[in-house]
Amino acid sequence: MTTLHFSGFPRVGAFRELKFAQEKYWRKEISEQELLAVAKDLREKNWKHQAAANADFVAVGDFTFYDHILDLQVATGAIPARFGFDSQNLSLEQFFQLARGNKDQFAIEMTKWFDTNYHYLVPEFHADTEFKANAKHYVQQLQEAQALGLKAKPTVVGPLTFLWVGKEKGAVEFDRLSLLPKLLPVYVEILTALVEAGAEWIQIDEPALTVDLPKEWVEAYKDVYATLSKVSAKILLSTYFGSVAEHAALLKSLPVDGLHIDLVRAPEQLDAFADYDKVLSAGVIDGRNIWRANLNKVLETVEPLQAKLGDRLWISSSCSLLHTPFDLSVEEKLKANKPDLYSWLAFTLQKTQELRVLKAALNEGRDSVAEELAASQAAADSRANSSEIHRADVAKRLADLPANADQRKSPFADRIKAQQAWLNLPLLPTTNIGSFPQTTEIRQARSAFKKGELSAADYEAAMKKEIALVVEEQEKLDLDVLVHGEAERNDMVEYFGELLSGFAFTQYGWVQSYGSRCVKTTDYLR
Incomplete structure (x- = not known):
């Protein structure tokens, strides 16, 4: 049977509930406990939406009050020493000061997360940076999901990507990759804490593999995952935002239990992993845009995979759904004014249902979801033939432009x-x-x-x-x-x-x- 899992979910809520609660807290209009209650409610709703899509694993650890890379800085003890905070006993107020600054210190630098419009807080690494594990953030969310009777998969950004997206700071010149021997044991502690809390699978995100990494960084993956694989949980190594085909030989050799690849951004890379002999997670629903998928076309890709892999086939979105709006169904004005366009769209909740349909088609046959597949095909055909997209008048104006009009x-x-x-x-x-x-x-x-x-x-x-x-x-x-x-x-x-x-x-x-x-x-x- 094909397994459906989620890599991550939007944090802010359908109506930006987290945003408004955060800003009320910053203005001292609500208490910390009230903010925590809003956050817990949003997490539970997110997990229930995933469960409603018949997910085998819901994602935990992805929810954050500000940024998941800042959470990881806290979890590894890598918060900037200039603030003078103790990462083992960090208050929520101090957490926000790291992100927003205070009267004594400027905020941690912010930059774009790979090629998305999401901005993360850049880790500040020094030659003498010391790391210390604090798995509370991840363990707490795992336990919350378990208390709801849900099977959960913690998701943690991997050590090499964590170092890669950081910056070297301080007067002493050094290479941040040199910090890996000190960082790796801390990751082992975090993963071990998750195992002790009941995690069966742990997703470790390594999107850095999709960029042009120096050779020594690529080689480091061997030692990193040889070490992390000793933890008694199954590891799903997750890649996204591009192709990792050039690293296929390396990835096949790593002692992990599964690999996630982005088949939306890089569908051509599937050939490089055709002989993968472990769990292969196919990211087939776009986690970065708002367009509805043609599910029949997606099935043309995943049905042969299922025939070959059997139970080793997992399906998911290409990356975390963090990068998509929450729910199309509340867009009543759009539905009334642009019904065709509305039918072409899929936001986060609609994408969860697309994955539900794909799972059902794979495990129970296409006939079990014939109505949903027909609706998907109709939307794809409508979009392909729409006069709103294919404008003859615009095409004519372009054709009539004089030579060198763009010079x-x-x-x-x-x-x-x-x-x-x-x-x-x-x-x-x-x-x-x-x-x-x-x-x-x-x-x-x-x-x-x-x-x-x-x-x-x-x-x-x-x-x-x-x-x-x-x-x-x-x-x-x-x-x-x-x-x-x-x-x-x-x-x-x-x-x-x-x-x-x-x-x-x-x-x-x-x-x-x-x-x-x-x-x-x-x-x-x-």
Whole structure:
């Protein structure tokens, strides 16, 4: 029988419940216990959604109050020493200070998680960094899921990816890979604690394998997994965001119990693992976009795999569903105004059901889910033939463009002279970066305008007033290049998308960018 598991889930909730609770806590409007209660409720809902999809394993350890890499810094004792905190007894308030800074220390640096729009907190490694295990975060979530009667699989970012996404700090020059011998025993302690808490399988994420790693980093995987495999739990080594085909020989040789590969980003890599003799987890539902899958096409890939692998075939999303909005079913306006587009979409909860259908088709036959497969095919056909996507008028305009329409009329050397003569700027001109903060007054005016409580003329006048204020302030500061502050825009993508055809917008399609910051999905019809 094919096994269905999940790699990770969105943390913020269907209506950004975590975001609002966090921000209330930061404003001291709710207590720590109230925030913890919101978080526990969200975790339970997430696990129940996974269970409702007939998952054999729900993901635990992926929920965080801010960032999963920050959780791992705490779990390994690798929080920046400059804060003076004890990772073994870290309070929630201190946890947030690591992420947001305090009066004495700036926040941990933030950057994008591989090529996603999610931002993680970058570990700060020093030549003398010492590690110390604290598995509480992972064990607690495992026990919570078990208390609900669920079979859970902890998910932990692996040691080499953890080191890879960090940075060397301090005056002493060193290679952070040199910290591996000190870090590895701490991972063993964390995994052992999970085994003692009842974990049968543990997922270890190594997305670093999809990037161009130096040879010595690749070679290190042998020793790392030779060590981790001694822990008495089954290890699923999870890769995503790209192909690991170039490392196929290495991955097949590692003493792990299973391997997850991303067959959405890199479907061609399946051939490299055709002879894999352990559990192979196929990431076949896209964890990074909002489009519905053509399940019949997916089955064309996984049915031959099942015939070959039997019980060794697992299925999942390509990566954690963290990168997708939560629930399409609440998008009532989109459904009413763009029914075709609505039928083409799948958010997190819909993707869980796509996986449920795939599991049923594999284990019970396609006839058992014939209705769902027919609906999936109809949506795929509708999208493929839609006149909203395939615009004959646009194709004609493109065809009618004159030759060299995409080329500049003069070389850069001429353009820069004209620009300098017209602008007459100093050698190092001063300016602001585009947008000014969205004030309470701006937000109130926009809300009133959208509700029909403020006329278009009055709204425009309010925005012009705000623009005049920021221009006046810049002139007082004698800046060279002024900006108008972008008072009139909401989200920068949504604002311009609303002025263009071919875009649609959700009400609740929020995806976490970092901490409590979320961005809303914009659907580009293509």
